[in-house]
Amino acid sequence: MAELAPGAFHFPSFLDAAAQRALAEEIAEVIAAAPLYVSTMPKTGAPMSVRMTNCGALGWISDKERGYRYEPRHPKTGQPWPSIPRRLLDIWNELARYPKPPEACLVNVYDETARMGLHQDKDEADFEAPILSLSLGADCRFKLGGTRRGDCAKAFALSSGDALVLSGPARMRYHGVDRILPTINTPLPPTLATLGVRVNLTLRRVT
DNA sequence: TAGTAACA
DNA sequence: TAGT
Numbered sequence: 087m088a089e090l091a092p093g094a095f096h097f098p099s100f101l102d103a104a105a106q107r108a109l110a111e112e113i114a115e116v117i118a119a120a121p122l123y124v125s126t127m128p129k130t131g132a133p134m135s136v137r138m139t140n141c142g143a144l145g146w147i148s149d150k151e152r153g154y155r156y157e158p159r160h161p162k163t164g165q166p167w168p169s170i171p172r173r174l175l176d177i178w179n180e181l182a183r184y185p186k187p188p189e190a191c192l193v194n195v196y197d198e199t200a201r202m203g204l205h206q207d208k209d210e211a212d213f214e215a216p217i218l219s220l221s222l223g224a225d226c227r228f229k230l231g232g233t234r235r236g237d238c239a240k241a242f243a244l245s246s247g248d249a250l251v252l253s254g255p256a257r258m259r260y261h262g263v264d265r266i267l268p269t270i271n272t273p274l275p276p277t278l279a280t281l282g283v284r285v286n287l288t289l290r291r292v293t
Numbered sequence: 294t295a296g297t298a299a300c301a
Numbered sequence: 302t303a304g305t
Contacts, residue, residue: 125303126304127301127302127303127304128302128304129301129302130300130301130302130304130305131301131304132301132302132304132305133304134303134304135304136303146303148303153302154302154303194303201303202303203302203303203304203305204303205302205303206303207303209303236296236297238295238296239295261303262303263303
């Protein structure tokens with residue numbers, strides 16, 4: 087475990103190969119029930135390059151008309167989100183050390199060209215609870231900035247099986263994905279490999 | 294290529 | 302401004 091900044095913890099290879107594979111299969115089931123969709127930017131409607139879905143009581147979505155928000159139902163199917171797999175709740179209990187369970191698990195699927203601009207997670211009502219992120223598949227160049235957009239950002243790789251926790255003073259740090267790295271050390275299982283090369287799971291407390 | 298600005 |  088490395089503390090990148092006060093409250094920001096990187097756990098390289100937190101999940102072993104078997105745990106990664108088992109988690110990936112569960113995420114494939116989530117996607118089967120709640121198909122991937124593309125969120126669009128508030129006001130402009132510009133599409134994000136990442137495709138996403140959610141599990142949990144609430145899911146993060148965005149569209150041109152109503153912007154960033156959490157919703158209890160899938161924007162296309164109108165169905166409630168699938169529940170969060172127990173395996174993920176166990177990881178939350180181990181790493182987040184927060185008394186309440188996560189309400190949202192955002193599933194972001196990246197292809198080779200997908201990126202995620204520097205942003206803060208600030209659509210939640212609860213900024214006390216940590217953000218827990220898990221990576222599967224291709225490595226990415228991840229950037230962790232400060233709490234102001236202009237603060238200098240440190241770049242490092244996130245690999246399959248890595249966990250990242252943003253808690254306490256690091257909870258509101260800007261972060262994003264510069265690019266997907268070309269060499270894939272740990273490919274996603276076939277069911278997910280048809281959809282992209284990297285999957286990121288972000289567990290959050292919302293209310 | 295990191296950082297900024299302008300834009301819609 | 303989780304976009305270009």
